[in-house]
Each structure stands twice: as structure tokens, then as C-alpha cells.
Amino acid sequence: MADIRVEIEIAAPPDEVWAFVEPVENHVDWMADAEAIRFTSESTRGVGTTFDCDTKVGPIKLTDKMEITEWEPGRRMGVRHVGLVTGTGAFSLEPSGPRNTAFVWAETLSFPWWLGGPIGEIVGAPILKLIWRRNLRRLKLLIERPG
Numbered sequence: 001m002a003d004i005r006v007e008i009e010i011a012a013p014p015d016e017v018w019a020f021v022e023p024v025e026n027h028v029d030w031m032a033d034a035e036a037i038r039f040t041s042e043s044t045r046g047v048g049t050t051f052d053c054d055t056k057v058g059p060i061k062l063t064d065k066m067e068i069t070e071w072e073p074g075r076r077m078g079v080r081h082v083g084l085v086t087g088t089g090a091f092s093l094e095p096s097g098p099r100n101t102a103f104v105w106a107e108t109l110s111f112p113w114w115l116g117g118p119i120g121e122i123v124g125a126p127i128l129k130l131i132w133r134r135n136l137r138r139l140k141l142l143i144e145r146p147g
Helices: 014-021 024-029 117-144
Strands: 002-010 034-039 050-057 060-072 076-082 086-095 101-110
Touching: 002 117, 014 086, 014 101, 014 117, 024 034, 050 117, 101 117
Parallel strands: none
Antiparallel strands: 002 101, 034 050, 050 060, 060 076, 076 086, 086 101
């Protein structure tokens, strides 16, 4: 299993940060590795929502099948990966000072054999960490940009 954790400080309160991450379909706007999101459930918000995310990391393309397992508006969104890549992950938002948010993205993932299995996890985790750090910087810029 690959344990990956990235975090960033965003100059906005948690409810404003949540307003950007709550619409799952808009994650493609700030996640460079997410190319398209298609809901596979009638719901698009909350626990039980399922979706497919077309993901591309370098030459590797796959469809990541996910289910939302936690939904605490303004605080936390958790997912379970149930496709080729399996595992769990969550976005956590915590107040940090009077108007800031500490945004943490943590995932525990297992890779399929054709991505190298456990060896692929060792190699892939640092790459995903770099990509996700860049994603969080993009999210920060979108949230903090002037009007």
C-alpha cells in the first residue's frame, strides 16, 4: 500500500474552500491528473455518490472508480477507490487562524499488478505526491485569486 499525504495552507476560511471542492465534477479544474468525471449514481453529492474519473499520469491512463464514503460539509470528504487502483482517501479542512484553512489530502492506495503492484507503489507514491502538491497549489490560486 502506498500512503500519500500532501497539505497546503489556503488564505480562506474552510467554508469558502469547501465551496470549491464540494462540486466533485469541478475537480478537473484544479487536478492536473483528472481529465473527466462521470457520475455513476443519481446523486452527485454526499455519502454513496459514485463516479468514474479518467486519470492520466504521464503515459498511464486509467479510469478510477470511486465512492464517496464521508461527507462533512466544510470539514471532510472521503472516498473509496474500487477500480483498478484500490484504497481510501480524504480531503480534510481545518481552520488555521482566523481566516485560513489547512487543507490535507491523504490517500492509501494499492496498485494493480500491471502498474508494478507493491514495487509500483514505492515508485509511484513520490510521483503522485508531486502531482498532488501541484494540484493543491492550483486549488490555492483559484481560491485566493482576486474577485
